Every structure is written in structure tokens, then in C-alpha cells.
Amino acid sequence: MLSWPDVIDLRTVGIMIIMTCVISSMVSIVIWRLNRPMAGLISWMLAAFGGTLSFLAWVAMPWLGREIAIPLNMTISTGSLVLILDGVLRFRGLIPAGRLRWMTPTAMLIEAVQVIVNLNQDWLRITLNDMLNSLILVAMIAALLHRARRDERTIHLMIAAGTALMVCSYLLRIDAALGAPRGTFRAPGDPAHAYVFFISLLFILSWTFGMLLMVNLKVHRALADLADRDPLTGIGNRRLLDRLATRSLAHDRAGLVLIDLDGFKHINDSFGHDQGDRALIWIADTLRGLIRPGETPIRLGGDEFALFIDGTGDSSDLDGRVAELDADINGRITVGAGFPLPARVSIGAAAAPADGSTLDALIMAADLRMYADKHGFRPVAEARS
CATH class of the missing domain: 3.30.70.270 (Reverse transcriptase/Diguanylate cyclase domain)
Structure with a gap:
């Protein structure tokens, strides 16, 4: 019976993810240029750039060496997830501008230290990485669904579903890492690693489309509000x-x-x-x-x-x-x-x-x-x- 790595080379999937991240980056740049005052867009744009760099490092592992490629890949991936969370919190007005700026560099520092320390212990490095990323994603789901208005609930549920799938793939890989005999778990060769890669592709797509829909809804609301307001006094018309x-x-x-x-x-x-x-x-x-x-x-x-x-x-x-x-x-x-x-x-x-x-x-x-x-x-x- 063929396993996923036998059917599709994960490096090929990594290149597909890079291309998706590049498209997501281009979309986020256009959205930001059209809606610069809107909170959260810069964080999402940086997250898209980070996703591209993260998988570039993974694909370039034969040339960079695992001592450089793995820390870069995992640290930047975690930073990108925190940036998405930061963008959600700011976009939805759950935190004011200028707050929690320390969140992204702190998470990246923690991840970088644990990856470097556990570089040669795949099971421990993967377990700690996936636990941290799962916590970030769960916080993201909570921020999306917190007091969501009726007109935005469907969009947020779609994004939350893609995010929940990502959490499930991490939990599956944690289970595989902890269940394998010590020293036998190999991240690239385990089918659980393939699940994470494929779900990552769906996660990026759901966030790209979700970002477009959320911004479009917010712009629509702003235009509707302007149409209902007297331009001089700001009260209703x-x-x-x-x-x-x-x-x-x-x-x-x-x-x-x-x-x-x-x-x-x-x-x-x-x-x-x-x-x-x-x-x-x-x-x-x-x-x-x-x-x-x-x-x-x-x-x-x-x-x-x-x-x-x-x-x-x-x-x-x-x-x-x-x-x-x-x-x-x-x-x-x-x-x-x-x-x-x-x-x-x-x-x-x-x-x-x-x-x-x-x-x-x-x-x-x-x-x-x-x-x-x-x-x-x-x-x-x-x-x-």
C-alpha cells in the first residue's frame, strides 16, 4: 500500500504552498493599498510574506542544510500564525492599536529556542511546535467567533472551519510523534507530516478568501453607514x-x-x-x-x-x-x-x-x-x- 509521500513528493506540495502564499501576499498587498486605514491588514500582509519565506526555507533544505532550514521554517511559520491572530484581534476591534506588539516576536523567540535545542529530536521538536501552534489557532477561532454579527457569522465560520482542520492535523502529528518509539519518528517520512502539508494548503486558501470577504463586508458596512449619515453633523439623515x-x-x-x-x-x-x-x-x-x-x-x-x-x-x-x-x-x-x-x-x-x-x-x-x-x-x- 502506497503512503502519501510515495504518491506525491512533499517538496512538490511545498512548492504549491509557496505559490499559494505568493498569491495570498499579492492579494493582501492590493487589499492593504485600497484600505490602508483598516486595522489588521498589515499583520495579515506580513503573515502572507512569512508563509512564503517559511516554505521556501523548507524546500531549500538540501542547499541550506537542516540546521538552518528547519529553525527558519518552524520559527517563521509560528510567527505568521501569530500575525494572523494579531490581525484578527485588530480587525475586529478586540485590541486597540499599539497593544500586544510583543506577541509575535515573543512567540518566534520561544519557537526558535525550542527548535534549536531539540533539532535532532524530531518527536520532541514537532510535539512542542504543534502544541504552540495549536494554541495560537484555537485563540484565533475564539477571536473569530467572539460576538460575531449575523451578517459576518458565515464568513467567520468558514475561516474557523479551515483553522480547526489545521488544529486537527497538528494533533494528528502530535499523536504520531508521541506514539512512535523514541528515536524512530521522522517528520518528513511520516504520513502525519503529509496531512499537515495538505491541510496547510487548505488553511491558506480559506484565510485568503476569508480575508477578501471580511474586508468586503466591512467596506460595504462603512458605505452603508455613510449613506445613512448626514455629512456635516454625523447624525442620521x-x-x-x-x-x-x-x-x-x-x-x-x-x-x-x-x-x-x-x-x-x-x-x-x-x-x-x-x-x-x-x-x-x-x-x-x-x-x-x-x-x-x-x-x-x-x-x-x-x-x-x-x-x-x-x-x-x-x-x-x-x-x-x-x-x-x-x-x-x-x-x-x-x-x-x-x-x-x-x-x-x-x-x-x-x-x-x-x-x-x-x-x-x-x-x-x-x-x-x-x-x-x-x-x-x-x-x-x-x-x-
């Missing part, structure tokens, strides 16, 4: 309001508060549009600081703002919320901010289903109450009936 209303009004429980800045035109005319923009940003920041769970601040355009409230249908509660916003915002305007602010804000609100079951109906009802407030009269809850 009319597009976001439409989406929130479509979802909430399906259950007929939503509230809408409209806020208009009185005297805003005077700021633009007398002090310039830069000061007008400062006033708009100040109002947006004030709203952002006053919101409660379920509330979303919106800039409709010009000097008109809104507060969308998900899950409220009680008119009396909404009137109480309007009174609080009136006191808070107009009270802060009275105190001042060191630059021109509107004279006051006028506020009107509407609730579904009492005032209608569509966004247009809520806007119309809230608009009428807002203009009534602008002229000194705010209707109470009974006026809605």
Missing part, C-alpha cells in the same frame, strides 16, 4: 429615517419629534455659513447627548432636525419627552456656547397610530404642532384625538 420608520410603523408603535431652529437664517446672513454650520453641529451634538435607548437623532436638511422614537405609541409619554427636550435644548441655548446659536428651537411631535400609520402622516402632524409652538402655543395630548 432622511434615508435612515425612512428605513427606521418602515420597520417600526409595521408594528404601529413609533414617535416622531420635529425640531426647527428659530433665527438660524440670521446666523448665516450676519456671521457667515461657517458659523451656521457650527450651530448645526452644536444642535446635533446636543441631541446626541440627550437621546435615550430606542431614539435616533436625524437631520432632515437645512435647519430641521428630528428625533425618531422606536416603540412608543403613548401620546402622554411623547408630550413629556417633548417638554424635556424643550427645556434641555433651549436651556443650553440660553447658557450659550461661545459662538452664535439660534434664538430657540421649536418642537412638535406625533405618535403612531394616534396621528397616522405612515411617516408622511407623522411628519405632517408633527409639523403642524411645531409651527404652533413657534407661534407660542403647544397642543397637549388631548388635541390629538
Whole structure:
């Protein structure tokens, strides 16, 4: 019966892995150049380079000698795995920039020392190497699956599956190394070594495709978020309001508060549009600081703002919320901010289903109450009936 090394030369597989790592390196360079501010990409790019160098050292063993090739191969491989883990932690925001920079050089130093010390004891060198790498990969799986959002779960599970296969191949090789009589285990000649090589190829492919998908998803999210944000103030825009209303009004429980800045035109005319923009940003920041769970601040355009409230249908509660916003915002305007602010804000609100079951109906009802407030009269809850 033929073993894997008899069917396919492992050096050939090593060359295939090198070619895959080169492609992965090129992909990571392109991704990094297009998305430089994105955290974690540099670590992944360096990991791809490291994988290439690692298997180059292994293939070049006849020329370098095992005293140089084996330490290079195993040390750089471990460093590459730690870099992938580092990239995952940074990409997912689990560690801030600048933290755990010591992780990669420390792991490489530990691996280099143990490989050099145990160079002529294949079973011990392989066992310690595979145990360390398995721990790194398990940490990688945990980082991938930790609080994964629904839209990214499938991608993370695919990468985690490839990573879990890599762990299994390491465990298989550990079992082979520990199970063989002392002095008889030979890494290149054991079938378990072939499993590690083949699974390494799958692991690199899964990470390359996974990296592409994760970055694409993150870019898609960022673009969607930009489309829902007012570029000046950073709060939601009319597009976001439409989406929130479509979802909430399906259950007929939503509230809408409209806020208009009185005297805003005077700021633009007398002090310039830069000061007008400062006033708009100040109002947006004030709203952002006053919101409660379920509330979303919106800039409709010009000097008109809104507060969308998900899950409220009680008119009396909404009137109480309007009174609080009136006191808070107009009270802060009275105190001042060191630059021109509107004279006051006028506020009107509407609730579904009492005032209608569509966004247009809520806007119309809230608009009428807002203009009534602008002229000194705010209707109470009974006026809605």
C-alpha cells in the first residue's frame, strides 16, 4: 500500500504552498493599498510574506542544510500564525492599536529556542511546535467567533472551519510523534507530516478568501453607514429615517419629534455659513447627548432636525419627552456656547397610530404642532384625538 509521500513528493506540495502564499501576499498587498486605514491588514500582509519565506526555507533544505532550514521554517511559520491572530484581534476591534506588539516576536523567540535545542529530536521538536501552534489557532477561532454579527457569522465560520482542520492535523502529528518509539519518528517520512502539508494548503486558501470577504463586508458596512449619515453633523439623515420608520410603523408603535431652529437664517446672513454650520453641529451634538435607548437623532436638511422614537405609541409619554427636550435644548441655548446659536428651537411631535400609520402622516402632524409652538402655543395630548 502506497503512503502519501510515495504518491506525491512533499517538496512538490511545498512548492504549491509557496505559490499559494505568493498569491495570498499579492492579494493582501492590493487589499492593504485600497484600505490602508483598516486595522489588521498589515499583520495579515506580513503573515502572507512569512508563509512564503517559511516554505521556501523548507524546500531549500538540501542547499541550506537542516540546521538552518528547519529553525527558519518552524520559527517563521509560528510567527505568521501569530500575525494572523494579531490581525484578527485588530480587525475586529478586540485590541486597540499599539497593544500586544510583543506577541509575535515573543512567540518566534520561544519557537526558535525550542527548535534549536531539540533539532535532532524530531518527536520532541514537532510535539512542542504543534502544541504552540495549536494554541495560537484555537485563540484565533475564539477571536473569530467572539460576538460575531449575523451578517459576518458565515464568513467567520468558514475561516474557523479551515483553522480547526489545521488544529486537527497538528494533533494528528502530535499523536504520531508521541506514539512512535523514541528515536524512530521522522517528520518528513511520516504520513502525519503529509496531512499537515495538505491541510496547510487548505488553511491558506480559506484565510485568503476569508480575508477578501471580511474586508468586503466591512467596506460595504462603512458605505452603508455613510449613506445613512448626514455629512456635516454625523447624525442620521432622511434615508435612515425612512428605513427606521418602515420597520417600526409595521408594528404601529413609533414617535416622531420635529425640531426647527428659530433665527438660524440670521446666523448665516450676519456671521457667515461657517458659523451656521457650527450651530448645526452644536444642535446635533446636543441631541446626541440627550437621546435615550430606542431614539435616533436625524437631520432632515437645512435647519430641521428630528428625533425618531422606536416603540412608543403613548401620546402622554411623547408630550413629556417633548417638554424635556424643550427645556434641555433651549436651556443650553440660553447658557450659550461661545459662538452664535439660534434664538430657540421649536418642537412638535406625533405618535403612531394616534396621528397616522405612515411617516408622511407623522411628519405632517408633527409639523403642524411645531409651527404652533413657534407661534407660542403647544397642543397637549388631548388635541390629538
